[in-house]
Amino acid sequence: MLRSKFQFQETKISIRNIILTSGRNINKKTGECKIYVEIIAFYADDTRKTIRIPTGVLVKPEHWTPDKNGGIISKNDPNSWEKELKIYGIFAKYVKQLTDREQGTWDDSFNSDNLISLDGLFPKITKTLTDYIDDYIIYRKSINTPRGTLKEFITCKNRLIGYEKSKNIKLTFDDMNLGFSDSFLSYLLSVPYGSGTIHKTYTILITILNYFYERQEEYNIKLSDKFRSKRFKRGEVSVNDPNPMSKNELTILLKHTFDNDTMNKMKERFLFQCSTGLRYSDMFLITAKNIKDDCIEYFPQKTRHKRDNLVIVPLNLLSKSIFYSPLLGQKS
Numbered sequence: 001m002l003r004s005k006f007q008f009q010e011t012k013i014s015i016r017n018i019i020l021t022s023g024r025n026i027n028k029k030t031g032e033c034k035i036y037v038e039i040i041a042f043y044a045d046d047t048r049k050t051i052r053i054p055t056g057v058l059v060k061p062e063h064w065t066p067d068k069n070g071g072i073i074s075k076n077d078p079n080s081w082e083k084e085l086k087i088y089g090i091f092a093k094y095v096k097q098l099t100d101r102e103q104g105t106w107d108d109s110f111n112s113d114n115l116i117s118l119d120g121l122f123p124k125i126t127k128t129l130t131d132y133i134d135d136y137i138i139y140r141k142s143i144n145t146p147r148g149t150l151k152e153f154i155t156c157k158n159r160l161i162g163y164e165k166s167k168n169i170k171l172t173f174d175d176m177n178l179g180f181s182d183s184f185l186s187y188l189l190s191v192p193y194g195s196g197t198i199h200k201t202y203t204i205l206i207t208i209l210n211y212f213y214e215r216q217e218e219y220n221i222k223l224s225d226k227f228r229s230k231r232f233k234r235g236e237v238s239v240n241d242p243n244p245m246s247k248n249e250l251t252i253l254l255k256h257t258f259d260n261d262t263m264n265k266m267k268e269r270f271l272f273q274c275s276t277g278l279r280y281s282d283m284f285l286i287t288a289k290n291i292k293d294d295c296i297e298y299f300p301q302k303t304r305h306k307r308d309n310l311v312i313v314p315l316n317l318l319s320k321s322i323f324y325s326p327l328l329g330q331k332s
Contacts, residue, residue, distance in 0.1 A: 002095045004069050006102050008122060010044040013098060016070030017087055018052075021061055032058035035083075037091050038070065039098075041121040053116055055090050057083045094118075129171040130164075132219070133157045136208050146301070148281070156204040163187045173223040176209060178231055185234045196238025206233060245274065268322045275319035286323075294320070 006013040019025075019033045026033050036052040043049075063077040073080045073087075093113055100106035101118070108117055137153050163184055164171055171180075181202075188198045209227045216223055226232060245253075253271065258264050269283055278286070281301045290298050296313040315323065 002069075002092055003099070004095075006098045008102060011122065012042040013039065013121065014042070015039045015091070015094060015098065017055075017072070017091060018070045019059060019061065019064050027058060030058070030060075032060050033064075035059055035073075035087060037087075037094055039094065039118065039121065043123065049121055051116065051118060051121060053090065053094065055087050057087055059083065126170075126172060129173060129175070130157050130160055132173075132212060132221075133160070133208055136211055139211075152200070152204050153208065156201055156208070159188065159201055160184075160205070162191075173209075173212070173221055176223060177226040178229065181227075181232045181234060188234075194238070195235045197235070199233070199235030199237055202233045202235060250274065268325060272319055272322045275316055275322070276313050278313070291315070291323070 004015055006015075016038055017035060018038045019035050021033045035055045035057045037055060039051045039053070041049045057073075059073050059077060063074050063080070064071050065074045069091075073083050077083065093115055097106060097115055097118060101122075108119070111117070133153065134157070137150060137157075140150060140153065160171060166187055167183075185198065188201065193201070206227055209223065212219060212221060213223050213225065213227075250271075253267060256267070258267060272278070273280065273283065276296065278296075279300065279302065282298060285298060285301060286296060290296050294315050296311075296315065298311055299309060300311060
């Protein structure tokens, strides 16, 4: 049994065979009526649009039996088999067109059966800014962008989605102007986010917009340079004052033992950072292979693409005892 219902985002499509029994659709001499393949699009706003494709087949109303696909010609019609075969062939071709459209494989230019195009049934979908950001994230994954940086792009996208929901809109590249910057700032302040977080959000957004600005022809988009204005970017870089541990606090932590191994591992990792100056992201890169002549030798994760920044950190008594402790299993 061929499908009779399809879903395209918020648009529902039904297809069926029907007869029309009025006006020019009926042959007054024979009493036969025209049979059509009827395709109806039902939209989210409760409106609908209909396309009727003539099959070239006629049938008397009394020989038409309704069913869930609209109807079939009863066996009382002397040519029912031939007529049904012709109707089925047309119906099946439009079902295939709808199936291909649903799967994104339909192309009017390869329409060898000269079927009526159903483009008019589908509302034109404008790709949104966040759709393009998804494409950008996929691209960054393909070039092995660190997970932490990817999270920054995802976070920026989620904040834009939050803004869209607050305004009940969908952003496009056309919206990227100073007016948007003012409005987006107001939204971020209302959440509320601090000045440093706001600055970071704008920095990431501008990085994404720069990527597409330089590739407008490739993506067939138009994007003004307003986002490059100094007035577009908001917030200020966060400056955190150093808050070092006192010698007394360090001594207390050294002597303290927690009730579970997870907390004790965290304690030893923290103390290992204190005694080596390693970034947290670099901690998990250090193994016994990195130890040479009582020193740690490694290339920092943040600048790993630069092969001339080898870092050598001498192990002191504390860092050495932690590195070789059974709890961490010879890992930082």
